[in-house]
Amino acid sequence: MNRDSFSSLTLSTAMVQNLQVIGYETMTEIQAQAIPLALEGYDLLAQAKTGSGKTAAFAIALLEKLDVKNFDVQSLVLCPTRELADQVAKELRLLAKFKHNIKILTLCGGTAFGPQFGSLRHGSHIVVGTPGRILKHLKKESLALDSLKTLVFDEADRMLDMGFIEEIDAVLEYVPKKRQTLLFSATYTGEVLEISKRVQESPHSIKTTEVELPNKIEEVFYLCENKLETTLSLFAKYTPENVIVFTNTKSEADILAQELRRSNVDALALHGDLEQYERDDVLVQFINKSARVLVATDVAAQGLDIEELRMVLNYDLPHTYETYTHRIGRTGRAGKEGVALTLYTQDEEQKALEYKDEKRSFELLRSQDSLENFTMLAAYGSLVIEGGKKDKLRAGDILGALARDVGIDAKHIDKISIYDRQSYVAIAKEQLQQAYEGLRKTKIKAKRFSVWIL
Numbered sequence: 001m002n003r004d005s006f007s008s009l010t011l012s013t014a015m016v017q018n019l020q021v022i023g024y025e026t027m028t029e030i031q032a033q034a035i036p037l038a039l040e041g042y043d044l045l046a047q048a049k050t051g052s053g054k055t056a057a058f059a060i061a062l063l064e065k066l067d068v069k070n071f072d073v074q075s076l077v078l079c080p081t082r083e084l085a086d087q088v089a090k091e092l093r094l095l096a097k098f099k100h101n102i103k104i105l106t107l108c109g110g111t112a113f114g115p116q117f118g119s120l121r122h123g124s125h126i127v128v129g130t131p132g133r134i135l136k137h138l139k140k141e142s143l144a145l146d147s148l149k150t151l152v153f154d155e156a157d158r159m160l161d162m163g164f165i166e167e168i169d170a171v172l173e174y175v176p177k178k179r180q181t182l183l184f185s186a187t188y189t190g191e192v193l194e195i196s197k198r199v200q201e202s203p204h205s206i207k208t209t210e211v212e213l214p215n216k217i218e219e220v221f222y223l224c225e226n227k228l229e230t231t232l233s234l235f236a237k238y239t240p241e242n243v244i245v246f247t248n249t250k251s252e253a254d255i256l257a258q259e260l261r262r263s264n265v266d267a268l269a270l271h272g273d274l275e276q277y278e279r280d281d282v283l284v285q286f287i288n289k290s291a292r293v294l295v296a297t298d299v300a301a302q303g304l305d306i307e308e309l310r311m312v313l314n315y316d317l318p319h320t321y322e323t324y325t326h327r328i329g330r331t332g333r334a335g336k337e338g339v340a341l342t343l344y345t346q347d348e349e350q351k352a353l354e355y356k357d358e359k360r361s362f363e364l365l366r367s368q369d370s371l372e373n374f375t376m377l378a379a380y381g382s383l384v385i386e387g388g389k390k391d392k393l394r395a396g397d398i399l400g401a402l403a404r405d406v407g408i409d410a411k412h413i414d415k416i417s418i419y420d421r422q423s424y425v426a427i428a429k430e431q432l433q434q435a436y437e438g439l440r441k442t443k444i445k446a447k448r449f450s451v452w453i454l
Helices: 013-021 029-039 054-064 082-098 113-121 131-139 156-161 165-172 190-199 227-238 250-262 276-287 321-328 346-353 395-406 429-440
Strands: 044-047 075-078 104-107 126-129 150-153 180-185 204-207 216-223 243-246 267-270 293-296 311-314 337-344 360-364 380-385 413-418 423-428 451-453
Touching: 013 054, 013 082, 029 044, 029 054, 029 180, 029 204, 044 054, 054 075, 054 082, 054 150, 054 180, 075 082, 075 131, 082 104, 082 126, 104 113, 104 131, 113 131, 126 131, 131 165, 150 190, 156 180, 156 190, 165 190, 180 190, 216 346, 227 250, 227 311, 227 337, 250 267, 250 293, 267 276, 276 380, 276 413, 311 321, 321 337, 337 346, 380 429, 395 413, 395 423, 395 429, 423 429, 429 451
Parallel strands: 044 180, 044 204, 075 126, 075 150, 104 126, 150 180, 216 337, 216 360, 243 293, 243 311, 267 293, 311 337
Antiparallel strands: 380 423, 380 451, 413 423
């Protein structure tokens, strides 16, 4: 039997079959080491980076050990950001298809408390969330952890970096002393090792030998007089399919996004003053290619994982070298090449030169042809349908309604994103109005939903 095969583990036949159906063919290194120990009930201190398969490394064990007939919370997964919590919950639900009626609930800040309270009243087997919102539910007694069997810390180093230690300590007051604790972290910092000593009992330490390849990033610093004009010139030079532009303040993010739109660039701002629904709208439009530029602050961009991001542009010099590394690390992933550009003025030259090394070039931008006719517009627009997972909507239902009933050729329909109560559809701009008017008159799964253009 292949030792890297999931069938080599003591998993149920239904779980193994589901893994095969969803494309989990062989185990990654972290999965091969962690799953057997987690199934045996040991505490784990595991070093694993994003993309190593770490979610499945703990999720498979959690799901296998569930008592589905008991609707008390049996597993709690703590994550540093809502975006990571959503990713973890999504993968858990995919893996949970091997058995009916497994309830997985996400509890994060930035969303209404009431609906979460209502969902908890109906019970949940696994809760995934951020420390602050989990603690709020515990204090209001809408969440009970008396039956908890397994506690998971996902990306523990980031949680500690973001200052969640007080919330974590408070959550631990509500957790049974006798439990399994799985701690996953990209690095073994002193703080991570310290919290492991406090929350775990004789943990098995796992350090995989998988080497994360460095991102292939072209790094260029540009001295400029007018940052907006230089930004437009660089967009014209590189013509990126998508780009995140970083500013140091929320107000500057708003102003720059407005200036870019006036310059015929489809740009949206992302910062901490946005309500959660506004943040969702912005991110969906950027991810589904309805906006090519995202102007963001560092705090707002925490937890973002945009696939195949072509470029990062530092409109403002970052305050620290670590922030610079985090910013540019979003491009050039998974073996793809990326571009990281940084602007600085003459007043900022001394600070900019602190970044100079053999990898980074410092240049003056050569004069561009007139930008009078330059545009950087998105190929798609976004439709919002006031219905989602709670209405049992699937991507196929929406695609069928658009293609069959409205007459939109499938080649003009791109990403369909379905959330609990809303769905977003990326449609070629030339067909956007037709799709909007058609869906307003068309039923999806025998029900008519409100529709609007984002």
